[in-house]
Amino acid sequence: MDTIDAVVVGAGVVGLATAARLARPGNNVVVLERHQRHGLETSSRNSEVIHAGLHYPPESLKARLCVAGRRRLYEIAARHGVFCRRTGKLLVACVPEEVRKLEEFLAQGRANGVEGLELVDQADIPGFAPGVRAVAGLWSPETGIVDTEELMRFFLLSAQDAGAIFLWNSELESAARQTGLHHLRVKGMADPIPARCVVNAAGLHSDAVAALAGVDPDAAGCRLHWFKGEYFSLKRALPIKPLVYPVPTQHGLGIHLTVDRLGRHRLGPNAFPVQALDYDVDASHRQAFFAAAARYLPELRLEDLAPGTAGIRPKLSKDGSFRDFVIAERSGLGLPGWVDLVGIESPGLTASPAIADAVADLLEWPA
16 A cells, blocks of 8 residues: 555544645545544534633643634634634623632633633623523623534545545554554554554544554553533523523533524533443433523523433543643654644534644644
């Protein structure tokens, strides 16, 4: 087999964005995806929120790539017709003790370069989100929503138009560094694929893929822990147009209210550790969702909630606390040209085009 310039392992939104960035005239790029199509795991099972970038510590990869990626997503939407909408987001303090957190997020967001943030008094809350009860809020006008499938299809077609080849139902079994190349053995293929560069964008399985190349996930700080998040749909329409978030919890951003492109609302996600991929929604969790959301949605009724969808997130901490993205080129481990993308959870969707640029920079790839 001819030598491949770059192999991307995984065709979620980050893998697709990376393939679209690397595929250029004169470069041959191959994408390996173990499923029959793109985006069947984390990428298609999330809130579809374009995050502004206020939730992450300044100078972290999550902060920098979220802000850069968010700006790029809106540009992509304007130029190529991918559905995005600036809905805005209201982060709410339900009790006076939470107002201090809003002030901290305001300062953090401004440090990250997030535009247009402003504190909102209790009397002004109805003007932003009718029907929401809070003692104060933080308004983020740059937050929005995206049609994830449209975005992934844009990256997919962009990569294919530039010559990238997608191999579906192709699971990586082993990787060995020999004669200056990465030799990738794929289940069902007789010969290994020789590649100059490999980008591990395998999402939930990215720590296992790193291990195939000889990277010890524990020593390298990239052992993943799966956290499940469930959503409940609302059966009736609300007059609320922006997204509404409570002050975040340890495991995530709390049970928030989002809206899709058709104006339908849903609540979620919760977050709890799991050992296996299971996308069922436990209907018994409805009461907990209702109790969390009723703090800021006083007119909500328990019967408004119906089980919706669920997703699994690849977290780098056992307790769900903050850990930054791992975006690492492994020359120091004797694997030049191998890049690991591990722990790419939220805001990975928002950051996807910026993550792709970061990969290209690590590989010194042509523009």
